[in-house]
Structures are given as C-alpha cells and as structure tokens.
Amino acid sequence: MPALRYCEPRDAVVPTSDAATDCDLCGAFTTATAxxxxxxxxxxxxxxxxxxxxxxxxxxxxxxxxYRLLSDGRRQVTGFHLPGDYLGLEAGVEHATTAEALCHVDALAMERTDLAARAVTDIGLARALWQVTVRAFRRSEDHALILARQGATERVAAFLLDFAQRLGDAVTIDLPMTRQDIADHVGLTIHTVSRTLSQLQAQGMIEARSSRQVRLLQRQRLEWLCA
Structure with a gap:
C-alpha cells in the first residue's frame, strides 16, 4: 500500500473523518463568509x-x-491533526493549547459564534458537532492510554498503530512530525524514541526507511506489545 502524505498540496484525502456524519458540519464551513x-x-x-x-x-x-507549555517550561504535545480534523471546538473561552502547522496547511475557518448560532436551529449540524466532539474525546482517551503504558516500547508501538489506523490502516506511513514531537507526545525523550524505533526495526517489526517514514512489517506483533 502506498504511503499517504500530508505535507504536499496535492493531497485532498480525508482519512480521519466520517464523511456521512460530518456533511452538515462540512457544509457550514464551505458556506461561511466571515x-x-x-x-x-x-x-x-x-x-x-x-x-x-x-x-x-x-x-x-x-x-x-x-501542544501545551507547562509551568516548568516543558512541552506536552496533545495531538496531531490531519485532513478532516477540526480545531477550536473547545468548551472554554480560551484555547488550552497552541496549534502550529507542521507543513503547508490548507484549512477552512469559521467564527465559533456563527457556528454555534447555526447549530441552534440546524439539528443535523448540532448532531455533527456532537459526533465530532465525541471523536475528539475518544482521541484524548486514547492518548491517555498511551501515556499510561509503562514501557517505551509499548508507547511507541501504540503511537505507530494509532497513526496508521488514522491513515486507513496504512502499511507505510509518512510521519509529518519530528521524533522530538513524538517524544513530547508519548512522554519519552527523543533518544528513547529513536532507540525504541531502532529496536523494533532490529526485531523485524518495522522498517524505518527514514526519520519520517516507517513501514509496519509485523502489525500483529506490534499489537501484541500493546495488549
């Protein structure tokens, strides 16, 4: 299966959203004028x-x-957002994180007040917003589960499997983030992440073709690590 790339303008694939449930929400963005x-x-x-x-x-x-900057100066990466994902649907009045483009990003933007006003009278839009919020909550839970894993191998394997699943169960994945970004996401040092990837490759479970491209050779063994 060919790799899916997210840092090139030609890509219009949307691997992370449910098109059937998001159509009302997509429609709101495409008709927004502000x-x-x-x-x-x-x-x-x-x-x-x-x-x-x-x-x-x-x-x-x-x-x-x-990502979120902690009081001691450390950075906690809370998520990676791919085509089809939404940012800014927060309960509070202030952003809890900083959002930064990892590469060239095209995005549609809409005033949150406008979106909320439309949802009051549009049942389909309100339902879509609820579904997107539930998905975001589940992703937050998944991230918490990764952080709860004690071993570095389990954390890195879980991250790779999760990212591959978001790409439609891709075998070869192009990672738009750096290894430092991954380390800050799974709660490890960059040296530990690099060493763990090398160990997984030595064991024949993955092939790290470059610092940004990984091929999952033995998905079942990776899943066993996370069981």
Missing part, C-alpha cells in the same frame, strides 16, 4: 495557548500539531 480559507506555512501558528477562542478550523491538507 472567515475564508486560510493557508498556513510550516511553523505558522493557528492560535496560541490562552488566546480567546474565536475561530474553528477544519484541516483540508497538511498536518497541525497541538
């Missing part, structure tokens, strides 16, 4: 932690990383 399509270059900030929540984004192409 906040048009917004391209971002790698390193551009969509919003900062602590900013007032004003816009909701739907990622069309590229990948976005969200």
């Amino acid at each position: 906040a048009p399509r917004s391209p971002f270059a790698a390193g551009d900030i969509l919003f900062h932690q602590g900013d007032a929540v004003r816009l909701v984004y739907r990622v069309l192409r590229g990948a976005v990383i969200s």
Whole structure:
C-alpha cells in the first residue's frame, strides 16, 4: 500500500473523518463568509495557548500539531491533526493549547459564534458537532492510554498503530512530525524514541526507511506489545 502524505498540496484525502456524519458540519464551513480559507506555512501558528477562542478550523491538507507549555517550561504535545480534523471546538473561552502547522496547511475557518448560532436551529449540524466532539474525546482517551503504558516500547508501538489506523490502516506511513514531537507526545525523550524505533526495526517489526517514514512489517506483533 502506498504511503499517504500530508505535507504536499496535492493531497485532498480525508482519512480521519466520517464523511456521512460530518456533511452538515462540512457544509457550514464551505458556506461561511466571515472567515475564508486560510493557508498556513510550516511553523505558522493557528492560535496560541490562552488566546480567546474565536475561530474553528477544519484541516483540508497538511498536518497541525497541538501542544501545551507547562509551568516548568516543558512541552506536552496533545495531538496531531490531519485532513478532516477540526480545531477550536473547545468548551472554554480560551484555547488550552497552541496549534502550529507542521507543513503547508490548507484549512477552512469559521467564527465559533456563527457556528454555534447555526447549530441552534440546524439539528443535523448540532448532531455533527456532537459526533465530532465525541471523536475528539475518544482521541484524548486514547492518548491517555498511551501515556499510561509503562514501557517505551509499548508507547511507541501504540503511537505507530494509532497513526496508521488514522491513515486507513496504512502499511507505510509518512510521519509529518519530528521524533522530538513524538517524544513530547508519548512522554519519552527523543533518544528513547529513536532507540525504541531502532529496536523494533532490529526485531523485524518495522522498517524505518527514514526519520519520517516507517513501514509496519509485523502489525500483529506490534499489537501484541500493546495488549
């Protein structure tokens, strides 16, 4: 199976959303006039932690990383957002994280107040918002489960399997994030992540073709590690 790439403009694939349930929400974004399509270059900030929540984004192409800066200066990566994902659907009035483009990102933006007002009278849109919120909550739970795993091998294997699943159970995955990003996501050091990937490759479970591309050779063994 060919790798799916998210850092090139030609990609329009949407692997993470349920198109049937999101059609009402997609429609709201495509008809929004207050906040048009917004391209971002790698390193551009969509919003900062602590900013007032004003816009909701739907990622069309590229990948976005969200992270929280802790009081001791450390960075906690809370998620990676791929085409079809939404950002800014937060319960509070301020963003709990910073969202940064990992590469060229195309996104649709919509005023949150406009989206909320439409949902009051549009049952289909309200249902779609609820479903997207549930998916985001489940992803947060999945992340918590990764962090709860005691061993580095289990954490890295769980991350790879989760990311591959988000790409439609891809065998070869192109990672838009750096190994430092992965380390900050799974609660390990970059050296531990690199060493663990090397160990998984030596054991024949993966093939790390480059620092950004990984091929899952023995998915079942990886799943056993996480059982």
